[in-house]
Amino acid sequence: MYFLADCNNFYVSCERVFNPRLRGRPVIILSNNDGCAVALSNEAKALGIPRGAPLFKWRSFLDRHNGIYLSSNYTLYGDMSRRVMDLLATFSEECEVYSIDEAFLATESLSEKSALSLAEEIRETILRCTGIPMSIGAGTTKTLAKAANAYAKKNVKNGCCCITDFNRKKILQMVPVSQVWGIGVQHARLLAHHGINTTAEFIDMPESWVRKRMAVTGLRTLLELNGTPCIKMEKYPPNRRSIVSSRSFGTPVSKLALLSESVHEYGCRAATRLRSMNLLCSSLTVYIATNLFKDEPHYSNSATVTLNYPTDSSPIITKEATRLLHTLFKEGYQYKKTGIMLHGLTPKDEQQYSLFSQNDHIERDSRLMSVMDSLNIRYGSKTVVLASEGLTQSWQMKRQFLSPAYTTRWSDLPCVKTE
DNA sequence: TCTGGGGTCCTAGGACCC
């Protein structure tokens, strides 16, 4: 039996744990740069605000409805997520953290009654220990557990649902096929075009039809919904394939020197993450783009370079990235975003040295980077940076409505009044 | 004024091998 435990409106729920004034009110959490809504409370959803709604279009509407908007506080959400996941792991040996707010658990085969009582116990424990409300779906495949969760969130008061051979058809009638795990907007549109709207209608489709139009991933979804497990539990997180670091700018940037600062910062950010995972990258891509939403000349482009030897060094990565940036840059555009991607990731303990050059500097570089990383871990990120990241960073993203780091900074610890 | 960031997998087509 698979269980999918998913936190309700996770980012909003994290904020509400420490700020009770947010309860019962429409709350939205904004994307980076305070751009658009990435998480909404039920009250905000009920007002008809869609996910992805740009703040500037909805701000006065929210104000009129006593609503709240907050910048993303990933430090808080990451820490709350860890608490939730640690607790979930106590309920099953097989626990796969699937995203920041959800995890799969696997157990031996259970009756509907025992599955529901386990789900209820998990839900109650997480709520009591962390303050985060959850919904839990159970089924004999991961996709069915996901579907049960989607159903529970909308239709079951205690947020728990178990799909069995007996109730499957009935429950899947209530789940729109567009909500099924693995079916995105394109396939939902395709299915709607063929008159398929509910998941119950989808599971009767011929396998050959689905294979032909929705590829093997679509076929897997179909089989899973019909009770054939195709997607296993991932006991260990699979090896990372790529690392991306990119941001939109707070204000448009037209100067190469400023773009270069941002590429340096994102390069360092990506390289730091690379080192924390004990990996090296063997190629990197830089891209730049203007604002697609604006009625002005657009330009976007990207370039990739294969490195002479795999590396995790911030100076090497940022140097190569800047070289690429210079080939991409065109004068006369207002740029909105730059980004850097690292690919060809290999474990550091399998480092391939260069055949054609001295390798001493690799060791030296590596020592320099570990000193930099340990200083930044001990005294806070950005204690030591490359000067090329710039000192003013006028392009930095906006975070106007940020809540305190309630759980990770001494000075931000919430105060409890006792009088 | 103002619209996010970070990932994976699959497929088709081209270039290449014998």
Added chain:
DNA sequence: TCTGGGGTCCTAGGACCC
């Protein structure tokens, strides 16, 4: 007149996820 069969690797683009 007529032009095979069986592969690999790489890349771009598209689909999906949170």
